[in-house]
Amino acid sequence: MIGLLFLFAAADAVTPRPTPGPSKTFGDWAVACDNVQVCEMTSLIAEDEAADGSDSGASFSIARAAGPGGGFFFELSTNGGVAGPVSVRIDGKRIVDGIVANDGMTLAGDAADRIVAAMANGKRLTLNKKAGKEVAHASLSGSAAALRFIDAEQHRAGTVTAAVAKGPKPASAVPPVAALPKVSSIAASGVAAKVTPALIKTMRTLSGCETEDVQSSGPVTGNAIGGGKTLVLLPCGAGAYNFSTVPFVVTAGKPVIARFDSPPGWTVAEGTPTLVNADWDAKLGRLGSYEKARGLGDCGSSETYVWDGSMFRLIEATQMGECRGSINWLTIWRATPVR
Structure with missing residues (x-):
């Protein structure tokens, strides 16, 4: 879970009866949004690899905060044995560099934006050591559809803020951040x-x-x-x-x-x-x-x-x-x- 997104909740609102947000699976990615349109998608082991018990080496997640200024977060969690400088690559092209510590890494801002932009048209995401050796991977099958799902759930489709379903509408067309409900x-x-x-x-x-x-x-x-x-x-x-x-x-x-x-x-x-x-x-x-x-x-x-x-x-x-x-x-x- 990308806990940083919880910082983006607005003031609490009157408690409604719980209506959990939607969830879907597209190819090798699962995606869900909560009741205030904070959304997250996470990688799954590709179906052909899952069938033979293969280990992808890590799980990768993309989350996005709600609202006009809601940004992306990229997080990975390794299965151990990976530490230090790494690069995130898509179809062999190095997109960003980072450092894995305590079996994980979180990127935000421009670095996360660059990863998301490359994912939309990519086929394979990898985590590589500084020398270039691949240590983890994920299929990008379904990732573009998952990003489009987030665009729709956050009402970004047709705006300049959309990840995939881009359009000419300004960021101001995206609804403001919804308030978390209060519970006694x-x-x-x-x-x-x-x-x-x-x-x-x-x-x-x-x-x-x-x-x-x-x-x-x-x-x-x-x-x-x-x-x-x-x-x-x-x-x-x-x-x-x-x-x-x-x-x-x-x-x-x-x-x-x-x-x-x-x-x-x-x-x-x-x-x-x-x-x-x-x-x-x-x-x-x-x-x-x-x-x-x-x-x-x-x-x-x-x-x-x-x-x-x-x-x-x-x-x-x-x-x-x-x-x-x-x-x-x-x-x-x-x-x-x-x-």
């Missing part, structure tokens, strides 16, 4: 309710989870979330790399299945939200779900929520629908929690 959040406080066998039995009945699934993990515990309420994550099945739980909110000893303004990606029954590899951060007051589509972690989705006193509210969602080597899951929703 309360601090975790109080003492968690004791999770008794009788409470677990009631929750199991309400959730529809099998007895053996509930008993497959360690002791079930609760977390105080404020207002005399306790969050309990009831185990409800596990696989090789995903552990499912049904979230309950317990008040005065009575459990109810937790409510969400935007449900997690998995369910065990109609209307029953299921979190995967769930994590509760009491300090930040955040509940996370991270569901991997396969063990490598190169595809799946994640959601992060805060508690507003009555339901869990979505503040971030990411996804990667293609299992082709990219661990850079793309952001499709963001909101700012406010206490």
Whole structure:
């Protein structure tokens, strides 16, 4: 994720019901935009290479901030073993130079602009050491279509700011940066309710989870979330790399299945939200779900929520629908929690 783009959000707005942004796959690139039109595209291992288990050596991403002045960012993440001076080349032509440190490199401004301009008509992007040796690569098949998708989603098509769909309209024709929505959040406080066998039995009945699934993990515990309420994550099945739980909110000893303004990606029954590899951060007051589509972690989705006193509210969602080597899951929703 190119975190620098988050600096470009405007003042927060009134919270809408979450409507995640769109995502697409074009050839060997996945692309998505979030709810305030911050967009990012990331390279995938080419289909013929993915079939034989090849490693491209790095993943490459292009992101663009929203608004008339929104610029490009180019980021690469290597698979290790690359450090120091490098060059980014397209079809063998050196476009820009840079330095890889801590297995990554981020370029902005003119350097990123030059890369994007060359990508639109290129076939192969490579990362080369100073002496010219290639250490990573990506197919550019679909990259022009992904850039055109960003042009359309950010309403740049037909303007001088477009990457591909250029036109005569001035930058002022591009809509201004949209405001991030605000989400009410309360601090975790109080003492968690004791999770008794009788409470677990009631929750199991309400959730529809099998007895053996509930008993497959360690002791079930609760977390105080404020207002005399306790969050309990009831185990409800596990696989090789995903552990499912049904979230309950317990008040005065009575459990109810937790409510969400935007449900997690998995369910065990109609209307029953299921979190995967769930994590509760009491300090930040955040509940996370991270569901991997396969063990490598190169595809799946994640959601992060805060508690507003009555339901869990979505503040971030990411996804990667293609299992082709990219661990850079793309952001499709963001909101700012406010206490």
